[in-house]
Amino acid sequence: MKRPVTASIYNAHVMKHPLATAALLLLASVPLSQSYGFDTEHYSLIREGSESWNAMQQSSATEQIDLTQADLKSVDLSGIDLRNALLQRASLKDAILNGAMLSHANLSRARMEGVTMKEADLGKATLTGADLQGAFMNCSVFASANLNLTDLRWSSLREADLRGASLEKARLFGADLREADLRGANMTGATMLGQAKLAGARFSNNTILPDGSRATRHQASSNEARYYNEAETAAPSMPHEIAEPPVATTVAGKSTVLTENVQNWNKMRAERPELAAPQLGKEDLSKTAMPGANMTDVSMQESTMDGATFDKADFSGANLEATSWKRADLKAAVFRNANLRGANFERAYMRSADLSGADLTGAHMHGTRLQEGNLRNCNLKNANLYNTNLEMADLRGANLEGAQLLYTELRRSRISATTITPKGTPANRRWAVMRGAEFVEE
Secondary structure, eight states: OOOOOOHHHHHHHTTTOHHHHHHHHHHHTSOHHHHTSSOHHHHHHHTTOHHHHHHHHHHSTTSOOBOTTOBOTTOBOTTOBOTTOBOTTOBOTTOBOTTOBOTTOBOTTOBOTTOBOTTOBOTTOBOTTOBOTTOBOTTOBOTTOBOTTOBOTTOBOTTOBOTTOBOTTOBOTTOBOTTOBOTTOBOTTOBOGGGSBOTTOEEETTOBOTTSOBOOHHHHHHTTOEEEOOOOOOOOOOOOOSSSOSOOOOTTSOOOSSSSOHHHHHHHHHHOTTOSSOBOOSOBOTTOBOTTOBOTTOBOTTOBOTTOBOTTOBOTTOBOTTOBOTTOBOTTOBOTTOBOTTOBOTTOBOTTOBOTTOBOTTOBOTTOBOTTOBOTTOBOTTOBOTTOBOTTOBOTTOBOTTOBOTTOBOTTOEEOTTSBOTTSSBOOHHHHHHTTOEEOOO
């Protein structure tokens, strides 16, 4: 079937956009099944709903269903029969697939964010690299399915059957796996299992953990999961058809658990109070933009945020020891009571940032701009403050013992007797005035 280029399209564009018109003419000569990657008859029929589709399936059960790259966003496909179908790179975002039959289907790199897929059958399906963020898949069957490299962050898989499934390098941050059956599942290389809900899940000695080891009764118990002894079997090994999951990349060409959607991240933090202190490990967030992110109490020592934008982000109580923030934008960011020992803020822009109570022992702040910053009661012992701009900053109660203050700008900053000078003695009015600072009586 061909799509003709009409005279109206041609007349409207040929004179102004000759190259675009040439492209339209080229597309017109190519069947939709070739230019879009799916069977147009199947596509038209499936959008009519499950009843018409399933009737067709019964009359032509041996025909290969090809819906590669099809756009099925928000379509209600409850009860649809798509067994053995080709759905690679299809868009099923916010679609409804309750009770769908998808066993042996190929959903590699499908976009399925927010899909509702309760009690569906995906046994032995291929979902390599599929994006299932926020998907609702309670009571669905994924037995022996290939879920390698899938993005399952914030998804709900309560009571799902994942026996013998391969979840290598899957991303599980915030996933709800309560009461799920993970016996024989291979989670080698999966990330953030510790931040998933696992109460009541079924583990066995054939469950392979992210570090490649077999689950033990103790490990199951520590996650409030149930443990079963089984005859030992080999871990399921399934192909990784793609190098990386289909996620948005950062400016630096990297992708992480955090960078794609600050709104979703903050919503998850608000809705999951039990994740009081997410353990994120060593992250590379260089040149990413996460303004306003709720990063309270996170643990991400030795992470890199060089050139990133975290304006108004909240890192209160976070463990950020030995992190790097070179040339980062941190205007009005909050680091109250954070562990920033040995952190590197070289040339970072931190105007109006709140560092009250933070531990900045040995921090490197060469050229950092901290005008109007709140550094009350923070520990800057042995910090490098060379050429740091602390104009109008509040340094009452700050410990500057051993700190390097060469070319440090302190004009109109607030100093009090509770401020400890680099010599380890309390500051006085003379010390403050000599540096252009204001001495405040407390």
